[in-house]
Amino acid sequence: MADLDLSEMKMFAKWHATRDLVNNREFWNDCVSAYLDKCVTLPMYDEPAEREAVLKLVRCPPGQCGACCAYEKVAVTLAEYDTLVKNTNQAVSSFSDNNGNIFLDCKNGCQFLKSNICTVYSFRPSVCRAFPIVEPKEAVNQDGARLKQIQVRLKCAAAVEAVRAVFIKVCSTGKVMLLPDLSLIPEYENGKGALGAI
Numbered sequence: 001m002a003d004l005d006l007s008e009m010k011m012f013a014k015w016h017a018t019r020d021l022v023n024n025r026e027f028w029n030d031c032v033s034a035y036l037d038k039c040v041t042l043p044m045y046d047e048p049a050e051r052e053a054v055l056k057l058v059r060c061p062p063g064q065c066g067a068c069c070a071y072e073k074v075a076v077t078l079a080e081y082d083t084l085v086k087n088t089n090q091a092v093s094s095f096s097d098n099n100g101n102i103f104l105d106c107k108n109g110c111q112f113l114k115s116n117i118c119t120v121y122s123f124r125p126s127v128c129r130a131f132p133i134v135e136p137k138e139a140v141n142q143d144g145a146r147l148k149q150i151q152v153r154l155k156c157a158a159a160v161e162a163v164r165a166v167f168i169k170v171c172s173t174g175k176v177m178l179l180p181d182l183s184l185i186p187e188y189e190n191g192k193g194a195l196g197a198i
């Protein structure tokens, strides 16, 4: 098991002996604060259709949050940058790193966020479209094949709810069970699971 920080240790201390976490509302309420701004890997390949399915589960309330627009920078492609310049007719605050990657400079907040609403929503950068899905998690399966799994940043309750919905579906197969760090383990054949052994 990976090193646990304080909030994760608290989650294990509170929930390690509890079965059926996935249907426990109090557990998910705890997750909103314990895992805020951390990433969780979903048991899904990072493919367009799978990403789309996850994004449909994110019930983002328009104009009420904007927390994911509060990062200091947003990566954009050159085409996305040009689109922003062309369609907003304003100077776009940006910078490039040593590798030529372009970023919106959002140190003072994204210039396109007004009253918590994205004013360039229909042509916002792909990173914004994908959120809360972030860069995929690389893994190696039992056959040694490399694969990429969807990773979600738990920036908000809406992202936690989407993750919860995925895990409810996956755990309903009865083949895996959820651990308090939001990872999955195979169910023991006797049906008792492994939580009691941690």
Ligand code: SF4
Residues within 6 Å of the ligand: 058, 059, 060, 061, 065, 066, 067, 068, 069, 131, 132, 155, 156, 157, 158, 159
């Ligand atoms: S942090 Fe979540 S709820 Fe808030 S604006 Fe972003 S996606 Fe929506």
Ligand code: SF4
Residues within 6 Å of the ligand: 068, 069, 070, 074, 110, 111, 112, 113, 114, 117, 118, 119, 120, 121, 124, 125, 128
């Ligand atoms: S472009 Fe829109 S969605 Fe992206 S960070 Fe700015 S306000 Fe948020």
